């Protein structure tokens with residue numbers, strides 16, 4: 001069994017406004033290992049996006065603990081969380097998170113340059129990733145001009161460019177047709193060979209053939225946590 005990389009202990013997240021306190025996550029205990037491809041399901045409003053954003057270090061949590069690689073995080077300040085998001089997590093959202101004003105190639109090389117790659121290294125690495133995602137022929141096209149399936153593949157290319165061991169995707173197939181969804185899911189399943197991949201979906205069927213584990217949330221709680229097949233080791 002590969003190592004536990006991400007862990008939540010009795011973690012709660014509340015949304016507090018002037019008028020109300022809404023529970024996003026209610027005392028969640030979870031641990032995730034490298035090699036897992038975890039499908040997170042649940043009805044709308046059950047806390048899936050909250051879980052994705054807390055794990056990605058995008059949303060702060062109130063109570064409990066989040067541990068990465070066994071290290072505790074309660075003392076983290078803004079700069080620590082920024083480094084956590086930059087170095088540890090690849091995050092893919094439903095609205096792509098690509099740079100529309102740059103070309104396809106530049107979208108990937110810029111992601112690599114931020115991580116300290118030289119221009120030559122970034123170009124070489126980007127070309128390899130673009131080939132893998134069937135985007136190499138489109139490398140000079142402006143990202144804004146891509147179809148939704150191509151945009152989502154590009155967001156995955158940017159995420160994969162980063163050597164982070166955790167990839168979190170919040171409903172990445174929400175805007176895609178069946179064929180493109182299938183492609184995206186297969187790419188994510190492939191990425192789980194040497195990382196932890198957590199995929200939020202409201203349509204479990206699309207990932208049933210690939211996921212190694214299924215979590216179901218309801219009212220901010222994990223109501224089922226079922227192994228489906230052996231994780232990649």
Ligand code: ADP
Nearest residue numbers: 015022023024043044045046047048049050051
């Ligand atoms: P899901 O992704 O499963 O649809 P969310 O994590 O988005 O669920 O939401 C969980 C609960 O938290 C819901 O009741 C939702 O209304 C509430 N919520 C989410 N984001 C906010 C926010 N920014 N402010 C207040 N409440 C929120």
Ligand code: MG
Nearest residue numbers: 048049050171
């Ligand atoms: Mg959501």
